[in-house]
C-alpha cells in the first residue's frame with residue numbers, strides 16, 4: 001500500500017533504484033500517480049526521473065535532443081515553433097507543466113499525441129539500462145518496447161524542412177480533450193507540387209501511434225491536392241483497425257479519417 | 269518503509285513535515301498543513317480543483333508526490349490574498365458572480381493567477397486556454413472568464429508595487 | 432452585470448398579482464458565501480480533521496447480473512491497515528427504500544448485496560482501513576464468486592414478455608397499484624384521431640446523464656461521547672438522510688445528527704442516501720470516525736444518474752394549428768432498483784402534454800428495471816427529457832403546417848383556469864408571456880393578435 005519514493009540524481013542511480021520487484025519509473029506522474037490514486041496500480045517503490053538530469057532541449061547542428069523527462073510545456077521554444085499545434089492541443093496548460101515527453105511514449109491510447117508527432121519526425125530514442133546505453137528508432141520502440149529495467153533517456157530528431165510539417169488533432173472539445181484522431185506528417189513536394197517523400201503517423205487508429213505506409217504510398221508520386229489527400233486517408237482507414245472508446249466508435253474514426261487527412265495535409 | 273522529513277515553503281512560510289511514504293501533495297497540504305482551500309475533486313488530473321503553484325508553475329497537487337516537493341516553493345489559495353486583502357482575482361470572482369458552490373473556485377483562481385503572473389493583459393482566448401484544465405459544473409464558464417479579464421483590468425490600474 | 436439583469440425583469444407583466452416590490456429578484460446581490468469561496472476558507476464536509484479517521488472503500492459487483500456464490504474476505508483482511516470489513520450481515524435493516532417514509536415501496540434494494548447483484552458497481556463489502564490507499568487495495572482483494580445470470584441492459588428488451596425478469600415479482604416493470612404502468616387520460620383520444628387533419632408521430636430518446644459534481648459524494652460519521660453519531664455530509668437533503676440512515680441502522684432518529692448544507696455541487700445527485708448509512712455503521716462497529724467518499728470513478732459509475740428515457744409522441748393536429756389529440760408513451764429506465772424513478776415516472780406522466788392545452792390526451796408511462804446503474808433525481812427529473820421531446824415535436828408540427836413556431840406555441844399554450852389531463856387546474860401559467868418576451872429579445876416580430884395574448888385569459 002504505501003510505497004517508497006526514490007529521487008536519484010543520475011541515470012546510473014535511476015537504473016540501480018529500478019532494480020527490484022514492483023519498482024516504477026515516474027516522470028511527470030500524470031499517468032502513474034493517477035493509476036495509484038484510482039487503485040489500479042500498487043507499486044512497491046517509485047523512482048522519480050525528475051532530478052536525474054533528463055530534462056532539457058539541446059540544439060545540435062542537424063538535430064534536436066530532448067530529455068525524456070522534459071515537460072511538454074518546455075517544448076514551447078522558437079526552434080520548436082512548428083510543434084506549437086501539438087503543444088496547444090495537448091491536455092491543459094497545467095497538465096503540460098507536469099506531463100513529460102518521454103512519459104507520453106508509454107501513454108495508453110488514445111493518448112500519445114507527441115508520440116504521433118515524433119514518429120512522423122522519424123525520431124530515435126536514447127535508452128539506458130543495466131547493460132549500458134543504446135539507441136533505438138521510435139518505430140522499433142512501438143513494436144518491441146524496452147525492458148522493464150531500462151528507461152528512455154531522450155529523443156532525437158532532425159528538424160523538418162520549412163513548409164513540410166503537418167499536424168492535426170481531432171477532438172470532441174476544442175481544448176483539453178483526448179484525440180479522436182491525431183495526424184502528423186512530413187511531406188516533401190517537388191516544384192510541380194508532386195509528393196516526393198512522405199512520413200505520415202497516426203494516433204487513434206491502433207493500440208499505439210503508428211506510421212501509415214498505406215497513406216504514404218497513396219500520396220507519393222501524386223500532386224498534393226484534395227483528392228490525393230482524401231485518397232491517402234481512405235487507404236489509411238482501410239489499413240488500420242481503429243478502435244472504439246469513450247471518445248468515438250471505430251466506425252466513426254474510420255469514417256472521418258479521410259476528411260481529417262485532407263484537413264491535416266492541406267488545411268481545407 | 270519509513271516516513272521522511274520533507275521541507276518546502278508554503279505561502280512564504282518554511283515547513284518541515286514528517287511525511288509517510290507515497291503521500292500526495294494535496295493530502296499533505298490539506299491534512300498536515302491545514303491548507304483546506306486546495307480541493308480534491310477527482311485524483312485523476314481531470315478537474316483542476318487541486319491546482320497549486322510549485323515554484324511559480326501551476327500543477328495538479330493530486331498527482332504530485334509530496335516527497336518530490338522537497339525544497340520547492342508552494343503557493344495555495346490561502347497565499348493568494350496578502351495581509352488579508354484579497355487578490356484582484358478573488359475580488360473579481362466575487363463581483364462577477366463567478367462562484368456558486370465554490371468547489372472549483374480555488375483551483376480556477378490558481379490557474380488564472382499563473383496566467384496573469386505571466387501575461388498581465390491576456391486575450392480572452394488565452395484565458396480560456398489557461399482554464400481548460402479546470403472544470404466548473406455550476407457557474408458556467410462565462411462569468412469565470414469575465415472575472416479573470418476584469419481582474420487583469422483591475423491589476424492594470426494598480427500601481428506596480430501594489431500588484 | 433447588475434444593470435443587465437435588472438433590464439431583463441419585466442415588472443409590467445403580472446403587475447397586478449404582485450403584493451409588493453421585489454427586494455432581491457432582479458438585483459445582483461453578492462452571494463453570502465462568495466468571499467469564503469474565493470479565499471478557500473469555505474469548509475466542506477471533508478475539510479474537518481478527526482483523529483483516528485478510518486476510510487471506507489467499497490468492494491463492488493463486477494457483473495451486471497449474477498448470483499453470489501460466496502464472498503472471501505481473507506486476502507482483503509490480510510492487507511496491512513484494514514480494520515474491519517462490513518457485509519450485508521452487519522446491516523441492521525438491509526433495505527434501502529428511499530421513499531419509504533412517503534409510503535413508496537417495495538423494499539427491494541439491499542444496502543449491501545446479499546445473494547445476488549443486479550448491476551455492475553453494486554456495493555457488496557465495505558472495507559474500513561487506516562488509510563484510503565489500504566482500503567482501496569483491500570477492496571480489490573475481496574473475492575466474490577459469481578454465477579452469471581442473463582443481463583437485461585436495454586429498456587425495450589426488458590419489457591418484452593420473454594425477457595428474463597430481474598425482479599422477484601416476475602417482470603421488469605414497476606407496479607403502480609396493481610398496474611404495470613402509470614396511466615393518465617382525458618377526453619377520447621382515439622375518436623379525436625379520426626377527426627384530425629394531420630397525424631404526426633415521432634420518437635425521442637435520451638441517455639443516462641451524470642451530474643458530475645466537482646466534489647464527489649461523501650460523508651464522515653463521528654461517534655459522539657453522548658452515544659449519538661454526527662454525520663458530516665454533503666447531502667442535499669439533510670433530514671431525508673437522517674431519516675433513511677436511522678431506518679437502515681435501526682436507531683431512533685434522535686441518535687443521529689446531520690451537519691451539512693455546504694455542497695460542492697449536487698444537481699440532484701446528492702439526494703440519494705448512499706454513503707451515510709455505511710459511514711455510521713462503520714463508526715458504530717469500530718467506535719472511530721469513518722469517512723466514506725466516492726472516488727471520481729464511483730461518482731461516474733454508481734452515483735445514480737438521470738434516467739434514460741424513450742418517449743413516443745403521436746399528435747393529432749388540425750389545419751389551423753390546434754392540437755386536439757396527443758398520445759404519449761414514456762419509458763423510464765430505473766436501472767436495477769427503484770430509488771426515485773417510480774416517482775420520476777409519475778412526474779413524467781403528469782407533466783404531459785407539456786404546457787399546452789390539448790383536449791384529448793392519453794399518457795402511458797412505464798418505469799422499467801434493467802441491469803444498469805439505478806437512476807434517480809436530477810434537476811427536474813421526469814420532466815426535462817419530456818420537455819425536450821414535446822418542444823421538438825412542436826417545431827415539427829410548425830414545419831409540417833408551415834407555421835411560425837412561436838405563433839403555434841402561443842395558440843396552443845395553456846391558460847390559467849384550464850384543466851390539465853391529471854385533473855389539476857392550471858395556475859400561474861406564464862408560457863404566453865415567456866414566448867412573447869423570447870420573440871422580442873431575438874427581434875422576431877409577432878402579429879398584434881399574438882402580442883395581445885395573455886396567460887390569464889383565453890384567446
Ligand SMILES: Cc1cc2nc3c(=O)[nH]c(=O)nc-3n(C[C@H](O)[C@H](O)[C@H](O)COP(=O)(O)OP(=O)(O)OC[C@H]3O[C@@H](n4cnc5c(N)ncnc54)[C@H](O)[C@@H]3O)c2cc1C
Pocket residue numbers: 024025026027028029030031032033034049068069089090091092095098099100101102103104105106107110111112113114150151152153176177178179312313314
Ligand atoms: C487530464 C489529462 C489529460 C491528458 N491529455 C493528454 C493529451 O491530450 N494527449 C496525450 O498524449 N496525453 C494526455 N494525457 C496523458 C498523459 O498525461 C501524457 O501522455 C503524459 O505525457 C504522460 O507523461 P508523464 O511524464 O506524466 O508519465 P508518467 O505518469 O510519469 O509515466 C507514464 C508511464 O511511462 C513510464 N515512463 C515515464 N517516463 C519514462 C522513461 N523516461 N523511461 C521509461 N519509462 C518511462 C512510467 O513508468 C509509466 O509507466 C492526459 C492525462 C491526463 C490526466
Ligand code: FES
Pocket residue numbers: 307308309310311312313314315316317318319328329330331
Ligand atoms: S483533484 Fe487534482 S485534478 Fe481533480
Ligand code: FES
Pocket residue numbers: 366367368369370371372373403404405406407645695696
Ligand atoms: S462553482 Fe461549483 S463547480 Fe464551480
